[in-house]
Amino acid sequence: MIKRSTKLLLFVLTSTYPTILNMLNFWNTLLSSQGFIPHGHCYLWKPDLVWLHIVSDGAIALAYYSIPITLLYFVSKRDDVPFNWVFGLFGAFIVACGTGHLMEIWTLWHPTYWLAGGLKAITAIISVYTALELVSLIPLALSLPSPAQLEAANRELEDALSQLQQTQSQLIQTEKMSSLGQLVAGIAHEINNPVNFIHGNLTYIHQYADDLLSLLRLYHATYPSPSAEIQKSIGAIELDFIEEDLPKTIDSMKIGADRIRQIVLSLRNFSRVDESDMKPVNIHDGIEGTLLILQNRLKAKSNCPSIKVVKDYGAVPQIECYAGQLNQVFMNILSNAIDALEQTNLESLSSQSQPYSGQITIQTNMVEQQQVQIQITDNGSGIPLATQTKIFDPFFTTKPTGKGTGLGLAISYQIVVQKHGGTLNCISTEQGTTFQITIPIRQSHPVLVRQAVC
Secondary structure (H helix, E strand, O other): OOOHHHHHHHHHHHHHHHHHHHHHHHHHHHHHHOOOOOHHHHHHHHHHHHHHHHHHHHHHHHHHHHHHHHHHHHHHOOOOOOOHHHHHHHHHHHHHHHHHHHHHOOOOOOOHHHHHHHHHHHHHHHHHHHHHHHHHHHHHHHHHOOOOHHHHHHHHHHHHHHHHHEEEEEEEHHHHHHHHHHHHHHHHHHHHHHHHHHHHHHHHHHHHHHHHHHHHHHHHHOOOOOOOHHHHHHHHHHHHHHEEEEEHHHHHHHHHHHHHHHHHHHHHHHHOOOOOOEEOHHHHHHHHHHHHHHHHHHHOEEOOOOOOOEEEEOOOOEEEHHHHHHHHHHHHHHHHHHHHHHHHHHHHOOOOOOOOOOOEEEEEEEEEEEEEEEEEEEEEOOHHHHHHHOOOOOOOOOOOOOOOOOHHHHHHHHHHHOOOOOEEEEEEEOOEEEEEEEEOOOOOOOOHHHHHOO
């Protein structure tokens, strides 16, 4: 085993010896200064001349070394710079040139001119390669867009991004309202079945209770002198009170069940999830359903009194519309009215003025050209004139960050104007704000209206 290893080692040394010997000869020649005199003899070793070359070459080398560092730092911070590998070539070329100037200082005392020549050869190779690459890059560089073209493209991209953000936000807002409608419809459906069961059986319970009470009275008339045990039980359960209160209790339960059925109906009218097509609807049902959803916000709170809702419904016919989307308009406008009244109440409290009583008035009536007008008025502090011109602009809002998206009225405007061919106007003074919604009773071009999707 040892003999084999020795033979293998001798073979490796024998085969690589010439190569190693050539490399040693190359490095000896490269680093040799034999037969040459230092460069300083050319300057006659005059101190002023020697130091002039030392300082000049040193300063040039220092500058050459700093330039690649600056270029590499710039490229590392700007990934968007095209052809950034060219900066690497420039850096290598400049470093080689700087090293050449250091070699000029070195050869003043050490005549290693083969090493200096080798460094110049490396510099020449890098320089030629960089020059050739630059020639091939010229057409690509000339094809790059000019600053003016980039600015125009940026403007187009900004406009497209703004439109995309607006569309996305509108889709999100519409999806929220759709999700709310589906949630309301689901709740209404789940409540409707047990309530109908209770409401349907209350009639029989009322009849059974009347029959049982009639039987008790008959027993009492037939047996006017019951036993002591029965008399004791009658006194314990207060039979006279039960006979008087049981019919009233059943009537109260019936009133409560009727109220729940009305609420369920209002919720279903608000959601309209099964009415995505345009069809004739009663707008009063949509308004009532929206008020039902907002009922909790209308109630009195610790820092805000209740908001009174006054309804002045006129004799208006059914109108052709997208009921769910029109309910979304009612929701947005009524929510803004409640926000305005709450803000006015806070201002009233801060100024220690008289107690403020918020009120929302809803009016419906017929107007000219077979149109129905819905007016929603609040008695808040109003909208400033400078703001009134922007309230229908997308993303414009006067509410604090996180309180509003600035899309409610913009989407409402598109639903009323673009999808229903109506008008939506705002009239505001210091005494309050009125939103006027005008909708045609019949849509003259339903197909075209359907295409104007917001």
